[in-house]
Amino acid sequence: MNAPHPPKVAGIDPAVPTPAHTVAPAPPSPGADPSPDAAPALPVPTGPAPGTLLQDRLAGWVSDLTTLHELTERLSRTDALEPALQELLRAGSALVGARRGLVVLEPGDGLGPCTTIGLGLGRADLGHIETVPRGSLHGALLDTGAGTETVHADLFAEDGLDPRHREVAARLGYAASYALPLVTESAARLGAVVWLYDEPAEPDERRRHLIGLYVRHAAEHLARLLEVERTRARLATIAEELLPSRLPRVAGVQLAARHRTGPRGGGDWYDALPLPDAALGLSVGSVTGSGPSAVAAMGRLRASLRAYAVMEGEDPVAVLSDLELLLRLTEPARSATALFAYCEPALRKITLAGAGHSPPLLIGERRTEFAETSVSAPLGMLACWEAPSVEIQAEAGETVLLYTDGLLHRTGDPMDRAFARLHAAAASIPRTLRRDPGAVADHVLHTVLPDGLDTADSEEDVILLAARFD
Template sequence: MSPKRPPDEGDELLARLGSLTAQARDRAARQRSRVELALALQRGMLPSDLPVAPGFRLAVQYAPACHGLNVGGDWYDAFSLPDGRIGLSIGDVQGHNIEATAFMGQVRVGLRALASVTGEPGDLLARTNDLLLSLGSDLFATCTFMRLDPATGVLESARAGHIPCVWATADGKSGIAEDEGGPPLGVVAGMHYPVTRYRLTKGGVFVLLTDGVVEGPSLSVEEGLDQVVRLAGVAAVAGLEADSLAAAVIKGAERVGHEDDAAVLVVGHDGLVTDVPRMQPWSPAARLSPGRPRHDGV
């Protein structure tokens, strides 16, 4: 019986490669499990249905981030308030992981709970800001909260460091709803959030969104907002339904390869109106400069 051949360098290399391959498969499996967990947690913290408001249509679209664990920070919400008005919120939590998802749930639930006490947008954001600070988290969130009165079409809006909304009217005018705003939630205690009032008229739309919708590897926020402004204007003239507009906006984000979560909440008005909003048309050349056109309020 001949003695066993001692392993040569080739055998050792193959064994080493096999071990590295097995480790890579294990890491990939763990990564997939973490992504699936984050996505499931994220989906579970978003609303399953939207309130019904006569004369208005609400629609939402959501696209998770395209890469790895970059999920968890964005949310949208719409719910009925005790006085019959509708609360609308959209926001983005710092970070892209399971911790951000959990914090997003706290923000969303906090907004809903406090809205039963005060639906006034500025006061609501101020209270939510102090609530988040009391939790002692290192995370913060940007947010826009609106209160819609279906009887009048009036939208009251307050913004905490969040990207502005987009509006359009049935005659094709469109622009950016420029609230004065305040800092993100969970950063500085005792902050004040000014309220801006708009009136949504027949055939008009408001588009609430997160920055993942308008920012990509080759697309600046300003350019992305320009695209949504133009799309909203065309959609309003064509009488496009709110859900179709929301889908078109999110598809635009996917075409530019968004790397962040992307959330869209569209409010469309198809009921009878008596007032015309005092808004100035958006000028693409103005972009986000301090002097860009804005509405005068109702």
């Protein structure tokens, strides 16, 4: 492949067939007698009929616009960055006539996210391409965003090609490339997209026009998805920062937590707080609503509960009563569910109270059962507190599992079936996993929400807080 090759021009077959045209009139047969009144015969045209070229051109334009409309419609239906980038590569490869390609997402503002996705290229292939100096393949498009395209019609016949680029092209088996920048109308650079040809080739003028229109539309769509992705990431970061960065170490008990946040950010929380006299406070709860306001309300409510727990944690009813009063006075339009447990690990004794929250689950060798907590309305909806606290005596090796209602709601089942599914998942935990509260939480999470339901986008947050008593 070291010998120079004349560059090929990639063609595109029109999706709309060439229309049939009226043929020229046939000349009279040789044996026919001419009539004296007949008009003189006109010469038979030898070239295309008038208007044929215009009709062919119009048919081509209709075909191109139809194809472009279908491709942009498919792209617009994507609602996340990765599927959109994959669709961009597939549609672009059809438009430019290339079999392989890659798209590099590298926003010019430096805020990320940055990623590289390939079409017909494995992870090792992308790794090889990343070793090519940026300026040789598409680096100018990424570094400055200047220019409209980068064409290498015949890499092995090109003078001054970087040796590493030549080596990688030979190893991966591509002989030409065509690259375009991903730039929005506001001149914001998002990255670049490159298509690779197996043989020397380059797109013709028609293909370049179509791919240019498509990539401009794709860049605007990607910019919108990028903002959505960044907003989700910010909400997730804020929610995580408002929750414990690590769980405390308290003698006599092992702790583990699992948290799944919805795409809009939710108001579920958990907490584990060391208290005086070697005690431990555990809480889970959920604020109504979603989005930034719910996340902020969750942070305020959790911080207030910690303060009340330090002052009067041995009386869970008093803790939730104070929280109820605070919520009613400061945020009368919002309600919340909560469960607070005062644990004495040395005695394996748990005193808890709940407000509209699902009961905790006791998981041990000899029993798997829900704790019988008193029924109470959610916080913010109580006229007065009437539900007393309950005491639970855990046995050595038993795990108390606290959770939020999102674990049940994500199943899509009625609540009675969801509770039955949760109980069955807890009862099926293998003995080898029961000594590790993290393994207990993982088993319950993946059994109750199989097939990726635990990580799928949902309006419901999911929290599990497991405490195993020695």
